[in-house]
Amino acid sequence: MSAVPNQAGSWSTLETPLSEPIMETLGLLGFDAMTPVQAGAIPLFMKNKDVVVEAVTGSGKTLAFVIPIIEKLTRREDPLKKHEIGALIITPTRELAQQIHSVFSTFIDDHPKKDQLTLGLFIGGTTTLAQDITTFNQSCPRILIGTPGRLEELLTRSQKIVNTKELEVLVMDEADRLLDMGFSQQLSRIIAQLPKQRRTGLFSATMTDAISELVRAGLRNPVRIVVKVEDLTSKGSVQRTPASLDINYIVCDPEQKLIQLVRLLQAELNDMEGARKFIVYFATCACVDYFYKLLKQIGDLKPFSLHSLHGQMDTKRRTATYTNFTQLPPAVPAVLLCTDVASRGLDIPDVDYVIQIDPPQDPKAFTHRCGRAARAGRKGKATVFLIRGREETYIEFLKLRKIPLERGYYRLEDGSVCDNVLKNDDAEDEKITTSEVEDASVAPFIATLRAIVKKDRDMHDRGMKAFVSWARAYSKHEASFIFRLKDVDLGRVATGYGLLKVQKCPN
The missing domain is CATH 3.40.50.300 (P-loop containing nucleotide triphosphate hydrolases)
Known part of the structure; x- marks a missing residue:
């Protein structure tokens, strides 16, 4: 060596x-x-x-x-x-x-x-x-x-x-x-x-x-x-992500993920020194297609240039998307929604922030996704959303693989944050370390999503397809001892997709 x-x-x-x-x-x-x-x-x-x-x-x-x-x-x-x-x-x-x-x-x-x-x-x-x-x-x-x-x-x-x-x-x-x-x-x-x-x-x-x-x-x-990258906080140990990259996780319920994404993007945009170029990862191609069309109709995201990229796109579209996103001036706020097609090798310049709506099926991909930010010594940030409950054990799972994460806060409508860590040991399940956040603005937000889906049959069909594809991908997770479909409230997941009913999912 x-x-x-x-x-x-x-x-x-x-x-x-x-x-x-x-x-x-x-x-x-x-x-x-x-x-x-x-x-x-x-x-x-x-x-x-x-x-x-x-x-x-x-x-x-x-x-x-x-x-x-x-x-x-x-x-x-x-x-x-x-x-x-x-x-x-x-x-x-x-x-x-x-x-x-x-x-x-x-x-x-x-x-x-x-x-x-x-x-x-x-x-x-x-x-x-x-x-x-x-x-x-x-x-x-x-x-x-x-x-x-x-x-x-x-x-x-x-x-x-x-x-x-x-x-x-x-x-x-x-x-x-x-x-x-x-x-x-x-x-x-x-x-x-x-x-x-x-x-x-x-x-x-x-x-x-x-x-x-x-x-x-x-x-x-x-x-x-x-x-290797030395972990500066604990000398001698080694981590698998760049030292210039700050990674955190936000724990919430399934129907709160999308509103947390929107608020995180808004918070960065309102910060003079905040991130401007984002990559947001979803589990499947169908999810990228659906949420790209859905998020384009969310008023709070109008300042952002939205793009989508996944492996089922034809080559010309993929190339055009990649070119358009990479050639945007650094100051233009832009979001690229994608699957793991963009988690490896692609050198997308000026990426400030990586957000994972869905943790990857392959744990190795977690590092590669986060690494789209903080390239060649640049500062960068990454956030992964985890569903309250069993998914929280993913943090220890990653730490064992030399990937250090800090806990992030749930973001509220007024721009403040909420520390939703359980203050005592009263949880029925020892895996649950997070209390539920009573967020009154989630219901109106979901109503907005449903209104978009209701008026367009194509959006409804895409939403159903995305939800089923997500469930299928979740059921095949490589860390299946953590990500178990039977532990997830599918009704709340479907609500987060803006769906009106739960589609029958694979076993």
């Missing part, structure tokens, strides 16, 4: 100096110093070592492979020939591939040797394999970036037009998610097409047994780099 400095130095301290064009671009971007990931990985890549990097989200992993790839290809004695490629970057999602492509472009567009650094983005969805083959033939890219399915097709079903014999670097980004999403066979077939004399970088936020198998299959004596 390689020791990585806690305080990463300036780029000029690297043992192998970076080229002038790279240094100029870093200066223009304002990157004066390396992050620990970059300080650990770049020298090893430059010395022709394989690397396995485990680091918290938002730690600067992309530049840790973008810079060495550019340096290696521009320092080749023999330039690559027509169909030869020098680097291959595999990512789990199209959005992440597009993002990596844009980072490369930033360094390559004005590079004096950019003819040796042509890029190819191959992600499927909007193009056929035949179209991508034509594009490859015409542009002759040296650096391929893409998703496993399309890259595998390009390497195995295109009459071998892609020549991999001179490949210098293979990068698998978000490797744990590549495996979680079932791409192990495609990865194996891609690796089989590549020369053994190459450098491989495997980047991941978490290490699993499946990744260990992949390391054994695809890397040669790799150096493992682990970048």
